[in-house]
Amino acid sequence: MAPAREVTVLAAGGTIAMSGEGGATPALDAAGLVAAVPALAGLPGLRARSLGGWPGVHLTPADALAIARAAAAEAAGGRGVVLTHGTDTLEETAVLCHLLHGADAPIVVTGASRPASAAGADGPANLLDAVRAAGDAATTGLGVLVAFAGELHAALAVRKSDSVSPRAFTSPRSGPLGRVSEHCVEVWGMTARRPPLPVAQLDARVEIVAAGLGSDGGLIEAALAAGTDGLVAVLLGAGHAPPPFLAACRAAATRVPVVACVRPESGRMLRETYGFEGAERDVRAAGLMPAPALSPAAARILLMACLGAGYSRVATAAAFAPSDP
Numbered sequence: 001m002a003p004a005r006e007v008t009v010l011a012a013g014g015t016i017a018m019s020g021e022g023g024a025t026p027a028l029d030a031a032g033l034v035a036a037v038p039a040l041a042g043l044p045g046l047r048a049r050s051l052g053g054w055p056g057v058h059l060t061p062a063d064a065l066a067i068a069r070a071a072a073a074e075a076a077g078g079r080g081v082v083l084t085h086g087t088d089t090l091e092e093t094a095v096l097c098h099l100l101h102g103a104d105a106p107i108v109v110t111g112a113s114r115p116a117s118a119a120g121a122d123g124p125a126n127l128l129d130a131v132r133a134a135g136d137a138a139t140t141g142l143g144v145l146v147a148f149a150g151e152l153h154a155a156l157a158v159r160k161s162d163s164v165s166p167r168a169f170t171s172p173r174s175g176p177l178g179r180v181s182e183h184c185v186e187v188w189g190m191t192a193r194r195p196p197l198p199v200a201q202l203d204a205r206v207e208i209v210a211a212g213l214g215s216d217g218g219l220i221e222a223a224l225a226a227g228t229d230g231l232v233a234v235l236l237g238a239g240h241a242p243p244p245f246l247a248a249c250r251a252a253a254t255r256v257p258v259v260a261c262v263r264p265e266s267g268r269m270l271r272e273t274y275g276f277e278g279a280e281r282d283v284r285a286a287g288l289m290p291a292p293a294l295s296p297a298a299a300r301i302l303l304m305a306c307l308g309a310g311y312s313r314v315a316t317a318a319a320f321a322p323s324d325p
Helices: 030-035 061-076 090-100 123-135 218-225 243-252 280-284 296-308 313-323
Strands: 007-011 047-050 080-084 107-110 144-148 151-154 178-181 184-187 206-210 230-235 258-262
Touching (some): 007 030, 007 061, 007 123, 030 047, 030 123, 061 080, 061 090, 061 107, 090 107, 090 144, 090 296, 107 123, 123 144, 206 218, 206 296, 218 230, 218 243, 243 258, 243 280, 296 313
Parallel strands (some): 007 047, 007 080, 080 107, 107 144, 206 230, 230 258
Antiparallel strands (some): 151 178, 178 184
């Protein structure tokens, strides 16, 4: 069956493009990635373009913004987009693409856990699945997806849950919303879309500070002293914090926006179950923006994007509201 739309592969580096024994390094550009997948040969209208060859940890926020803008612009022209990317920071760029993307054609982000030179390299299979998903009518209107190990995940839901497994990405709260098997792209879920966020720059300094047993909030105070523009506080359980940590969050929220995530990957923030000091009632009264449905990495990118769009505190809170079911 012919694809519903033509596809562009945008290559931005990562393990999928690396090769070498005893220390893989960047080696393949977009054309090389496509050439390594025989099933893509002769696919009508397939294009490939290199954006860069970054290892995931080398990307700067400015790099990620440029990549996301390129992907969104390509999709705005009606073409399906496949973005190959380093898995270490794939979550962040996928979220950024989600925030900038407003077209019906999908952006499908993929990568690899094993270099191209490794036995059992997973990059070619992931790339083939991503191209098939990007060109299929079933993904119309789904926004930004992550294709990995035969599964399709929503950008806001996905997390890298295994450092080395070919099945590196999962969606702990919702599970995958589809899969690719042979030539079949199957979708059984939907993703929440929002109007594109007008991000002018991505240069705000936002730090993630996690609570743990006995946390006293000293790291929050240090981040404020260092000039942070916003904070993501990772709370315990169903939205709980040691009282000194919460006191530091409350004080910080009078100066900068503070988003509250939770440590459990499939958790949520309660509202009125507990009444001890530092429980969810106190957290919700502390001036924080609850976002328990987001990973800390996703929450950080969303807050950086809101600050980069010049959003007010009220507009920023509204952007996070859908993440507090």
